[in-house]
Amino acid sequence: MIIPNDNNRYKNMKYNRCGRSGLLLPAVSLGLWHNFGSADSFDNMVEMVETAFNLGITHFDLANNYGPVPGSAEENFGKILKTVLKDCRNEIVVSTKAGYKHWNGPYGDWGSRKYLLSSLDSSLKRLGLEYVDIFYSHRPDPDTPLEETMGALATAVKQGMALYAGISNYGPEQTETASKILKNLGVPCLIHQMKYNMFTRNLENGLIDVLEKEGIGKIAFSPLDQGILTDRYLHGIPKGSRADKGIGFLKPDRITGEIISKVKRLNEIAKARGQSMAQMALAWALKAGRLTSVLIGASSPKQIADNVKALDNSDFSDDKMALIDSILGDE
């Protein structure tokens, strides 16, 4: 059950300033990419959202194509907003995105003004909202001028369909250019959403410096590498896990002996820190990426509650960081 305006939920969460903006985001945010689609249990979705929000997770991340079927995650979250989260709109940050294929024909993909603004309009209808807090360009479009894509984000903000603009999966140079365009349009880029975890370190290849120079917040998706950086696959591929289900991007052939032997060694370090593997992976990402927030996914309320405890021990000595890097770098 959720009580609007309940101060208890804010006591144990850490809130970080998003870049040089006025917006604070929880150190742990919840993404609805998986397990919020039309074939998933609605009761489980409700319990996950209740658990998250009652633990201070105020930020829920969506995209026009989350499901399956595409759009169903927004519809389901819209139902939750109307019921369980009724009277809590001012306490939560909802984000959505457009940039991957969402409908057939020339206007349902990539980064045109036509696609972004009509997609946002449809997202708002599915969510039953007048505005989202953050609207993202989900990926850069090599064939649309960046000015047009950023112009669409700025229009969304100026028309009140979104409070802030964000970008996702942009490289360092594109990010710098996009940021300058948005600043000139009077709508600074709030946040960049990129994949970042112990195994995927692109953020460290120049992007982190651009983001800090431009005053843009950093939120990392798949911080648990879709579950690999947890105890989920230490003894094979369990039934019902993401790798087992065969939907989405985590294929069983990713769970190799080499990867799992690294995770087992990392898990020993986590145990010595009094943490689960998942908790250590999240604490590590927050520190190594100097992140605003880690954007987790979950299939149960218990996973969310476990993951929030990552914040109980988020310090790493330089030696421990080096030890973790040496395990990750081992062939």
Ligand SMILES: NC(=O)c1ccc[n+]([C@@H]2O[C@H](COP(=O)([O-])OP(=O)(O)OC[C@H]3O[C@@H](n4cnc5c(N)ncnc54)[C@H](OP(=O)(O)O)[C@@H]3O)[C@@H](O)[C@H]2O)c1
């Ligand atoms: N911008 C983009 O292009 C982009 C791309 C991908 C994702 N995202 C965003 O990022 C969010 C998170 O991505 P993600 O779902 O890949 O994140 P993730 O946190 O790396 O992986 C989530 C999965 O890990 C497993 N898990 C989580 N906590 C666990 C725990 N304590 N113990 C054991 N297993 C645990 C669960 O898998 P099981 O289902 O097997 O239980 C869960 O579904 C998405 O929902 C979406 O909002 C954005």
